[in-house]
Amino acid sequence: MEDADSKSLQGGPKFDVKVSKAMGRYMVSTKEIAPGEIILSEEPIVVGPCTGCKVQCLGCYRPLESETYFVKCPRCGWPLCSQTCPGLGQRHGHTIEECLILQKSKSSSLLDYSNLESLRLHLQAIVPLRCLILKRTDPSTFNIIWDMESHNDIRRNIPEVWNSNQVNVVNRITKDWGLVEFSEHEVHTVCGILEVNCFEIGQGINIRGLYPTAFLMSHDCVPNTNHTDEETNYKLTVRASTRISQGHPITLSYAYTLQNSLKRREHLLENKFFECHCKRCSDPTELGTYSGALICPKCKTGLVLCDKPLDAESSWSCNNLQGHCPGYSIAARSMKLLLHRISQEVEQIDLNDVEGMETFLKKYRNVLHPTHYLCFGIKVSLSQVYGKINGYLIYELSNELLERKRDLCTEILKVLDIIEPGYTRIRGVTLYEIHAPLMILLTRDMEDQSPAKSELRTRLREVLKYLTEASVILSYEPENSPEGIMGRAAKEALVQMRDWESIVGKL
Known part of the structure; x- marks a missing residue:
């Protein structure tokens, strides 16, 4: 990452600032930094x-x-x-x-x-x-x-x-x-x-x-830090979201990580005035998340991916190379127009409208990859709305809808493991969201039938695992923020779950 002429400048205790022709000034760690560890905390200028x-x-x-x-x-x-x-x-x-x-x-x-x-x-x-x-x-x-x-x-x-x-x-x-x-x-x-x-x-x-120092973090579309700010003095606290090795760049994302490369690179060029060439942007599959992929309208099985991801004017083509696709390609301009039209539909959906969001997903299930960023954003909203609004309160949900919420959270977590790994706000929220359907489904199974002790323990440990990680991640959020309040709820739920585990252990 470092050019031959880069030099070390004075930095904080956990990082140095280096200079290169390619990156300008950027932070590198001076020691191994653990997930959740504070890298810097400072008030704004x-x-x-x-x-x-x-x-x-x-x-x-x-x-x-x-x-x-x-x-x-x-x-x-x-x-x-x-x-x-x-x-x-x-x-x-x-x-x-x-x-x-x-x-x-x-x-x-x-x-x-x-x-x-x-x-x-x-x-x-x-x-x-x-x-x-x-x-x-x-x-x-x-x-x-x-x-x-x-x-x-x-x-x-x-x-x-x-x-x-x-x-x-x-x-x-x-x-x-x-x-x-x-x-x-x-x-x-x-x-x-x-x-x-x-x-x-x-x-x-x-x-x-x-801020006097935080601006020195370099950009990456899969960042290794996250940050929070306080309401009173606007102090910014940067923490490692993943383990950062000594000498490795300390990064954040200047773009919205849940968007696809086309949108992220467009934002970075128009607002931060540089073109991103990170691993995610360079990969047509976006590290296997398929955040920009369409389902091929000709063969129905292939995926339409960007031919040259680092070229904003590149065409997009079906990746079905086994001879089953007659050949499908779409120009960059047509792709942008299609995404713009579908994005306008998304913007018209009330994010408390469960039926409207589910209808959108069904409408585009044969057009957009299931984890396309437009579908993914809707799924994130659904995962948080199920259980919280009238008509869909958590204890009123049918087993089918509880399983839907669980499956949405599971799918989201798999993508976040790639594009926002580690201790990140959205991961903490999703971990908290998944525990409720799992616990209620377990409770209902216990009322309707008696699961084997081994199955009961396995399912309880799964809920405990999610709650434990959620409580750790969300404990870093400002106390009075929605995420901070959720973190306290996670800790309270953990106490109750450990009581359950103790009772089950005695059975």
Whole structure:
């Protein structure tokens, strides 16, 4: 992985930072790191609204568009949730320095509170401004930011990206707000640094954070780490999800791992400005997960795979090479149009609509591979909805539907073992989800018949295995998050299960 000219730089106790022509700066482990072990934990340099976010409080980032009442900052006139917002004057909120700059620039005179779309566009300039303010207030921290990759040379040749930043950030700061102390080059560079290096924070709250060290992790579509962030101080904690050998790169995924290579590589090129050549992206089968495979419409048994996975314009062909297929091929453009059309159908499905999701899977069972990313996403949703909504509460499910939930979880876990192995959030949730149908089916079998002691012990051990791993993985999640709450439930269920095991052992 390391080029001949790479060199070791100062890093943390569990990693060094190396440099290569191919990868730039990247982290490598200085020791063997066990699954679940913390690699780094740090607070962000800056926090604030994502590009394309909805209107939110500048102090605590509470969404405001659905609120019947919110206030304007009495000094600068920008939106706040209240005059007593806990983020006022705080380092990771609406600071005094920022407020004074926005007040002096008379920026609020440009805000149209009757036009939400216009307000959203103005918020795009807030995080770049917060970075630039550090040039004045904290030069050493600003230098950390300035040393990050911006990919200006690439971004300048993408008119949609460059022009959007020019209008909504560069012109806003240097012209509309009159902050001439910052050059257009500086503002564009900060925009690039944020686009390339930021982490999204929380779940669905539309904020991002720039961290002093975490950005050094390199990308892989099968990452060996996962991370969580805290609600109060936005601290990011990175843990190993698998065992990482000494000298091995420490990686995360900049793309959504559950998507197929076509979508992931498209996202990485458009948003992170590089082409991924990892093992998963290079393999037409995506390491045997078939996340992008179609079922051949001609022979019905072969799979339609990308001929050249690292070429976005490559054709796709049936892999049935035994002479049974008359030959089937589809152009890249046609494949993208097909996926776009089916994706639109998926987006129209309510993720609490069990019948709608099952209908989709039946409709495309002869078109998409069972673990195609569009089917897989639906199956993940179904595995979590069965047992939780009216009409499908867990103890009301028939044996058939309990077996359906169990089988969905089993299929999901097999794929996750490949694309998100180890201690990952989605794996922990799925391990927890599978224990309930297994336990209820066992209980019903015991009521209807008396399973042999050996079978009873085997099935109990299986449930214990899933619950034990789920409780470990989910214990790393923030305490009040849905996953953290699920982790506590897993621990409570474990206590009950061990009581059961003790009773069975005495039979």
